[in-house]
Amino acid sequence: MNPHVISRLDVNPIIPEYDPDDQQFELKILAEGDSWFSLRGIPTSNLLNTLEFEVKTIVVSCAKPGDTIRKMSQMKKSDGFKTMTSSKLGYEWDAILLSGGGNDIINKARKIIKSASNASSNPETYCNTSVLQDTLDKITNGYEQLVRWRDRTDSICPECPIITHTYDYPTPRNSPSRFFGLKLKGPWLYKALINADVPRDMWIPVTDHLMDRLAETIQDLGDRLTNFNVVNTLGTLDRAELDTTLFSGDWADEIHPNMKGYVKLSEELAALI
Numbered sequence: 493m494n495p496h497v498i499s500r501l502d503v504n505p506i507i508p509e510y511d512p513d514d515q516q517f518e519l520k521i522l523a524e525g526d527s528w529f530s531l532r533g534i535p536t537s538n539l540l541n542t543l544e545f546e547v548k549t550i551v552v553s554c555a556k557p558g559d560t561i562r563k564m565s566q567m568k569k570s571d572g573f574k575t576m577t578s579s580k581l582g583y584e585w586d587a588i589l590l591s592g593g594g595n596d597i598i599n600k601a602r603k604i605i606k607s608a609s610n611a612s613s614n615p616e617t618y619c620n621t622s623v624l625q626d627t628l629d630k631i632t633n634g635y636e637q638l639v640r641w642r643d644r645t646d647s648i649c650p651e652c653p654i655i656t657h658t659y660d661y662p663t664p665r666n667s668p669s670r671f672f673g674l675k676l677k678g679p680w681l682y683k684a685l686i687n688a689d690v691p692r693d694m695w696i697p698v699t700d701h702l703m704d705r706l707a708e709t710i711q712d713l714g715d716r717l718t719n720f721n722v723v724n725t726l727g728t729l730d731r732a733e734l735d736t737t738l739f740s741g742d743w744a745d746e747i748h749p750n751m752k753g754y755v756k757l758s759e760e761l762a763a764l765i
Contacts, residue, residue, distance in 0.1 A: 493544060493545060493546075493548065493549075494541060494542070494543065495519075495521070495540070495541075495543050495545060495549035495550060495551045496509065496517070496548070496549070496550045496551070497531065497540045497541055497550075497551045497553060498531075498550065498551070498553070499531050499553055499554075500552050500553065500554045500572045500575070500576055503576075512552060512583045512585075514550075516548055517548055517549060517550040518547035518548055518549065519545060519547055519548075519550070519586050519587075519765075520549070520551075520552070520583060520584075520585055520586055521549060521550070521551045521585060521586060521587045521588070521589060521765070522551075522552050522554070522573070522576050522583075522585045522587075522588045522589070523540055523551055523552065523554065523555055523588075523589040523590075524553075524554045524555055524564060524572065524573045524588070524589070524590055524592075524638070525555040525559065525564075525589070525590055525591030525592050526556070526557065526558065526559045526560070526591050526592055526594060526595050527555070527557040527559075527748060528555075528591045528748075528749075528754075529553055529589065529591045530553065530555040530556055530557045530559075531553050531555070537744070537748075537749075537750065538555075538754065539591070539749075539754045539761070540553060540589075540758075541754075542751065542754045542755045542757075542758040543758045543762045543765075544758065544759075544762055545762060545765070551589075552576060554571075554572025554573050555591065558595055558677075559592070559595060560592065560593075560595045560596045560599060560634070561592035561593050561596055561630070561631050561634030561635060561638075562596060562630050562633075562634050564592060564634060564638060565633065565634035565635075565637035565638060573641065574641060577641060577647050577648060577652075578646055578647065578648060579647065579648045580646075582647070582648040582649065583648065583649075584648055584649050584652075585649050585652050586652075586653075587653050587654075587655055587765050588642065588649075588653070588654045588655070589654075589655050589656070589765075590635070590638065590654055590655070591656065591657060592631070592635070592656070593631045593634075593635075593659070593706050593709070593710060594659050594706070594747065596627055596634075597627060597702055597703075597706055598680045598681070598747060600623060600624075600627045601680055601681055601683075601684035601702075602683070602684045602688075603620060603623045604619055604620055604623050604684075604702065605618055605619060605620075605681075605684045605685060605687075605688045605690065605698060606618060606619065606620045607688045607689050608690075612694075613694070613697075615694065615697040615698045615700070615701035616701065618688065618690050618694060618698045619698065619701065619702070624702070624705065628705060628706070628709045631706070631709055631710075632709055632712075632713065635656075635713050635717075635720075636713070636717070638654075639654065639718070639720060642654065643718070651718055652719065653719045653721060654717075654719060654720045655721045655722075655723065655761060655764055655765060656710060656720075656721070656722055656723070657710075657722070657724075657760070657761060658706070658707035658710050658711065658722065658723070658724050658725050658726050659703060659706065659707070659725060659726070660703070660725055660726055660727065660728055660729045660749070660753075660757070661699070661700050661726065661727070661729070661731060662681065662699060662703070662732070662743065662746055662747045663696065663699070663731055663732040663733070663734055663736075663740075663741075663743070663746070664679070664681035664682045664685050664696070664698075664699050664734075664746065665682055665732060665733075665734055665735065665737065665740075665746055666679055666682050666737050667679055667682075667732070667736065667737045667738065667740075667745045667746045668745060669744075669745045669746075670745065678745065678746055678747070679745070679746040680746060680747060681695075681699050681746060681747070682695075682746060685698065685699075695734070696734070703726065704726070707724065707726050710722055711724065721764060723760050723761055723764055725757055725760055728756050728757055728760060729741065729743065729749060729756060729757070730753075731743075732746075741753075
């Protein structure tokens with residue numbers, strides 16, 4: 493069955509359906525992250541709603557569309573993740589889901605992707621390695637900060653299992669996010685590649701290189717941090733066609749999966765939970 497997914501702003505101990513401690517819920521899960529986990533973002537679909545469990549589960553989401561791990565790691569004391577894990581206002585979660593790092597790469601894409609003096613088949617040639625490494629280091633620092641907050645002195649759930657993912661391979665294409673057909677934001681990678689005059693046959697290799705480096709960074713954290721579990725979701729989704737602008741493969745736009753894609757990803761996460 494699908495979980496009961498609510499925003500952390502809707503948590504209310506007086507109303508059973510909005511109380512994580514209500515006895516009807518056998519599992520209670522906290523989620524923090526970006527648009528893949530957010531409830532009020534564009535696109536409106538997300539990974540949390542497509543999770544399936546054998547027991548009744550509540551998921552409380554603190555996620556925000558467009559959020560980065562860097563911003564999450566700089567949240568104020570009253571912000572979602574800190575509040576929901578505090579000994580005074582938080583809950584003893586069975587698991588914490590994190591989704592982050594993708595927007596950190598996307599937001600820096602124009603600085604990471606660069607022109608090359610000569611045509612090359614090596615995707616690293618089209619990347620500013622120092623900017624990329626600095627971005628990856630900040631992603632690492634952000635995740636480490638969230639883990640420190642989970643394990644802080646006044647945490648109600650120290651060493652609670654954290655589960656995160658490695659995203660997948662987006663196709664750089666002229667496909668911005670839309671709401672009822674209206675273009676909102678993006679595309680992101682497509683514009684960065686065009687701006688850097690990267691040869692078209694290198695668009696996918698360069699994009700894949702960035703996603704591979706991000707995945708390696710997140711997986712390394714799984715080897716070092718306590719109860720930090722990484723689901724390698726690379727290669728789970730059917731790729732979008734390069735010249736498409738709307739739904740293609742398992743993707744709704746350039747960087748967001750469609751509902752079918754989220755179902756595939758959620759199966760991977762739910763299995764580990």
